Amino acid sequence: MVSTRHHPRDFPSPGAAKASPSPSSTNSKGTSNNGWVHTPSAAVTIWLILSLPLVAWDSGYVLLRPHSMPGNKLHSPIWTPYALYGTIDYIYGWPAFNARNGFTAAQTVLNLVESVAYIYYLWIVYRYGASASSGRGRKAQKGLMWMLTGEKVVAGRTGATALLIAYSASVMTLSKTILYWLNEVFSGFANIGHNDVMSLIFLWIIPNGLWIVFPSYTIYILGGDIITSLENAATRQRVGRPKSS
Template sequence: MSEKNTLPGWMKWWFVASALIQTWDASFIWLRPHSLPGGKLHSLWKPYALYIDIDLRYGDLDDSFGLAQSLLNFAEVILLVVALIMNSQNHRCTTVTSFTVSTMTFWKTVLYFVMSTSLVNGSNMIGTSDPLKLIFLFLIPNGVWLLLPALSMISLGNRLAEPLENTQKSKKKQR
């Protein structure tokens, strides 16, 4: 297999984990109220009983932003699966597809953080003023969705930039 068309092992694992977690997460949102504590499906989402006390958007059945970002989760899952299939076939578009989905995940998460701040009157969606709860139950878990996509973007961006650099070097040599 050509290395330029395959993903590093860590990124494949991240894409698989991301697809599973995003499917689970978006399903929680779309299956409310059944996925909420007391709902008939809640046993599949027990950790959310704690999380919805911190991120109030997850318990708010009327929050259209939460629904919209969950639809984007499903779109990302489809692209993650496509990227993994392309990777297994050594497809020439693996890198650009993977870069695209990583960028989508990164910026959707940035938007999610912004929507949870006073900048856009979203701080009412954070259900704690306890800094430790905020750090360990909101910032760190959600920060992973910034860190790993950013690392993927850097890795894949370098790969995408290489042919451009080679072309520029060739043109300089020809002069």
């Protein structure tokens, strides 16, 4: 989240910063020296690192149909689990494909857009992130564990851009997943209504529910960062405004 207090001396509090960076306070990497930093959430980072390969796997299955479907040359071994899932959710199975239902492929294209945004965010954090406990002149020892556990910050415009992109992508993910569920509700559960309760819970509701719970959490965390930074900027403007005589 946006750090507003208790930062190391290398990253002064936003209260000491100007409302917006001047050209002289911005370095060649696009990060400002005005003290504003984005502190990525470890939980959000872990979710993105785990979910991106799953989304890529799912996208490959959808966009390579029918070759990736049961009985075709690309199905085994990569997409073997979809032989079962296609019988649980017909939108992934032969019924929707034979009906030329375009919803599956359309949502998959949006999945790829979201994935590009998340990859950009993770790349910015890895490329420009600095360990909060180290000085600006010290190079962080980066790696997977640093990404997952290390307290890190991304300063200035670079961090703000990454924050905004990750937030926007999370809103896309949540909205699209809710649309996916509502599509079933308003179609009379045409694609999943044939399942028994236990199959529906463990093979559809829980797996798909993850893409509601975690994006909602991500929106809460990143949205809170944005709101906090806006509040701090407004406070600095009020403090810096000259009093009328």
